[in-house]
Amino acid sequence: xxxxxxxxxxxxxxxxxxxxxxxxxxxxxxxxxxxxxxxxxxxxxxxxxxxxxxxxxxxxxxxxxxxxxxxxxxxxxxxxxxxxxxxxxxxxxxxxxxxxxxxxxxxxxxxxxxxxxxxxxxxxxxxxxxxxxxxxxxxxxxxxxxxxxxxxxxxxxxxxxxxxxxxxxxxxxxxxxxxxxxxxxxxxxxxxxxxxxxxxxxxxxxxxxxxxxxxxx
Amino acid sequence: xxxxxxxxxxxxxxxxxxxxxxxxxxxxxxxxxxxxxxxxxxxxxxxxxxxxxxxxxxxxxxxxxxxxxxxxxxxxxxxxxxxxxxxxxxxxxxxxxxxxxxxxxxxxxxxxxxxxxxxxxxxxxxxxxxxxxxxxxxxxxxxxxxxxxxxxxxxxxxxxxxxxxxxxxxxxxxxxxxxxxxxxxxxxxxxxxxxxxxxxxxxxxxxxxxxxxxxxx
DNA sequence: AAGTTAAAGTAGCGATGTTCCGAAAGGTGG
DNA sequence: CCACCTTTCGGAACATCGCTACTTTAACTT
Numbered sequence: 001x002x003x004x005x006x007x008x009x010x011x012x013x014x015x016x017x018x019x020x021x022x023x024x025x026x027x028x029x030x031x032x033x034x035x036x037x038x039x040x041x042x043x044x045x046x047x048x049x050x051x052x053x054x055x056x057x058x059x060x061x062x063x064x065x066x067x068x069x070x071x072x073x074x075x076x077x078x079x080x081x082x083x084x085x086x087x088x089x090x091x092x093x094x095x096x097x098x099x100x101x102x103x104x105x106x107x108x109x110x111x112x113x114x115x116x117x118x119x120x121x122x123x124x125x126x127x128x129x130x131x132x133x134x135x136x137x138x139x140x141x142x143x144x145x146x147x148x149x150x151x152x153x154x155x156x157x158x159x160x161x162x163x164x165x166x167x168x169x170x171x172x173x174x175x176x177x178x179x180x181x182x183x184x185x186x187x188x189x190x191x192x193x194x195x196x197x198x199x200x201x202x203x204x205x206x207x208x209x210x211x212x213x214x215x216x217x
Numbered sequence: 218x219x220x221x222x223x224x225x226x227x228x229x230x231x232x233x234x235x236x237x238x239x240x241x242x243x244x245x246x247x248x249x250x251x252x253x254x255x256x257x258x259x260x261x262x263x264x265x266x267x268x269x270x271x272x273x274x275x276x277x278x279x280x281x282x283x284x285x286x287x288x289x290x291x292x293x294x295x296x297x298x299x300x301x302x303x304x305x306x307x308x309x310x311x312x313x314x315x316x317x318x319x320x321x322x323x324x325x326x327x328x329x330x331x332x333x334x335x336x337x338x339x340x341x342x343x344x345x346x347x348x349x350x351x352x353x354x355x356x357x358x359x360x361x362x363x364x365x366x367x368x369x370x371x372x373x374x375x376x377x378x379x380x381x382x383x384x385x386x387x388x389x390x391x392x393x394x395x396x397x398x399x400x401x402x403x404x405x406x407x408x409x410x411x412x413x414x415x416x417x418x419x420x421x422x423x424x425x426x427x428x429x430x431x432x433x434x
Numbered sequence: 435a436a437g438t439t440a441a442a443g444t445a446g447c448g449a450t451g452t453t454c455c456g457a458a459a460g461g462t463g464g
Numbered sequence: 465c466c467a468c469c470t471t472t473c474g475g476a477a478c479a480t481c482g483c484t485a486c487t488t489t490a491a492c493t494t
Contacts, residue, residue, distance in 0.1 A: 025441090042344055044261065048482065060484075061442050069482065125342050125408050127259055138411045166432050173415065174432060177424055184401020191342050194355045198390065207394055214431035215383050215391065242472085265451065277453075278473045286451065 026065040028055050034076045037118045043073045043126070073122055078145065080119035084112045085145045088152055098160035103208065105153055106182055110200060113186035117193075125187055150179050181207060243282040245272050251293045254335045260290045260343070290339055295362065297336035301329045302362045305369055315377035320425065322370055323399055327417055330403035334410075342404055367396050398424060 032054045036046045048069055049059045066072040091108045095101050113120040140147050153175040160166040166174070185207065189197055197203070249271045253263045265286055266276045283289040308325045312318050330337040357364050370392040377383040383391070402424065406414055414420070 044481095047480080049480085058443055059482085060444085063483070064441065121344075125404065127338075128409060128411070137413070139413060169432075173423060174427075176415075177420075177427060180401040180405055180420075181398045181424075182401070183405050184397040184399070187342065187404055188397055188400050192345060194345070196354070196356060198393070203394075203397075206390060207398075210391075210394060210428055210431075212431050212433040214427075214429050215386075216429040264449080266449085275474050276451085277475085280452070281472065 025055070025057065025061075029057075029062055029065060029072070030076055030079060033072055034080070034119075037073070037076060037122075038116075041118045043118070043122050046073070048072075077119040077122045080116050081123060082145045084108070085148045087112060088149055092152070098156050098163060099165055101156040102153065102160070102178065105149060105156065106178065106204060106208075109149055109179075109182055110186050110204060114189060114200065117190040120186065121190055124183065125190070150175060153178060178211070181211075242272070242274065242278075246274075246279055246282060246289070247293055247296060250289055251297070251336075254290070254293060254339075255333075258335045260335065260339050263290070265289075294336040294339045297333050298340060299362045301325070302365045304329060305366055309369070315373050315380060316382055318373040319370065319377070319395065322366060322373065323395070323421060323425075326366055326396075326399055327403050327421060331406060331417065334407040337403065338407055341400065342407070367392060370395060395428070398428075 029051060032051050033046060036050060036054070037043060040046055048062055051072075052059045052062055055062075062072070066075065087108050088105060091104045092101060095104050140150060154172055157166065157171040157175045157178075161168055161171055185200075185203055189200075246268060249268050250263060253267060253271070254260060257263055265279055268289075269276045269279055279289070283292065304325050305322060308321045309318060312321050357367060371389055374383065374388040374392045374395075378385055378388055402417070402420055406417075
């Protein structure tokens with residue numbers, strides 16, 4: 001990944017950063033925090049002091065780059081979702097059929113969520129830091145990268161409707177349904193990984209079949 | 218200034234329980250913990266000392282009735298899901314049509330989850346205490362009351378299939394799909410309560426319509 | 435070379451979950 | 465009625481956590 005030292009216990013005291021570019025440490029902190037978050041699979045178990053130890057820095061130094069532990073963890077997870085965004089682009093490349101694009105998006109979403117359960121949990125399964133910056137009503141759009149997939153989904157649904165592949169209705173609502181269903185599948189697996197779940201592919205394809213043709217005889 | 222401590226939320230030092238029935242305190246602890254869990258909406262924010270203060274007992278005394286804080290919180294949430302179980306029974310009474318029974322179950326489930334978000338989050342949105350009691354493979358059945366709804370759902374789906382209302386397939390799989398979808402709806406609302414969600418009834422009915430007739434033209 | 439200033443460290447505060455051990459009340463045998 | 469045991473609970477303390485004043489150190493500027 002990066003130049004983070006993988007010494008188990010302690011890193012031999014970091015060399016000081018240059019004046020303007022003190023932010024080099026910031027990225028290193030994010031890297032280590034991501035590793036620790038993946039290892040412990042729980043944000044509460046990631047201690048600030050542990051991050052500092054792995055980076056080779058004491059705990060208070062971290063607060064020069066992040067105002068808060070919540071912000072640090074959040075930054076890690078946002079960075080993760082940016083990777084999801086590029087994953088969407090990569091998987092979508094060359095796929096033109098709207099229905100197929102929906103499939104690709106769903107599959108990529110599930111792959112990411114199940115591959116990065118800790119990040120997914122923090123961003124989409126935990127109470128949010130109430131960023132109530134005055135009287136600002138949150139919307140789905142200002143969610144940044146974490147909601148870019150939803151936007152792509154809406155686009156694909158709209159295309160499918162225009163092409164007559166889907167029954168005409170509110171595309172935004174239908175996309176919301178698809179996303180919600182997808183979230184149900186992955187989040188339950190993340191929360192209860194020990195339950196005897198069917199294979200993800202089977203569950204996804206079954207769900208798509210249900211959505212397409214319905215279950216009523 | 219002996220027993221009248223001036224702390225606002227303090228109970229005047231509890232009378233000691235009798236020998237065998239020391240468990241009276243246990244229920245009281247559970248009650249207070251449930252209130253605190255509802256108030257803070259976050260298990261981490263419920264402090265053992267705060268529970269003890271409200272009950273009129275010091276923190277270590279709580280550990281005579283619960284081995285662990287996780288077990289305490291878990292006990293609170295399990296008790297909550299027992300209430301859900303009786304809610305299922307009550308709502309199901311007199312409803313015989315299988316499809317209608319599925320509707321009723323779904324609605325009750327959503328009502329409970331959105332009405333008790335903290336309990337729902339602890340049991341179904343948080344990492345589980347790995348109760349790995351030796352080589353015991355977890356199943357959906359030994360989940361106790363928390364999965365009773367799923368069992369009811371499977372029954373209703375089987376009935377519907379036998380009556381020819383639903384297309385024949387694996388009833389257990391279909392019930393799992395319904396539950397997963399339901400979980401997606403409620404858990405996303407719980408995790409992101411500030412987003413501009415459509416009304417629950419609309420979302421539920423739209424989802425049912427999708428499941429019934431599909432979305433493909 | 436001396437001063438400025440950003441970057442990192444030291445020490446510590448308050449709060450948390452948890453444990454060790456002693457005190458006191460409830461029940462029981464003499 | 466008294467001695468004794470058992471259960472129930474409290475006091476004190478430990479380790480760790482997030483976080484913050486304050487100080488030190490090193491890089492850059494003049």
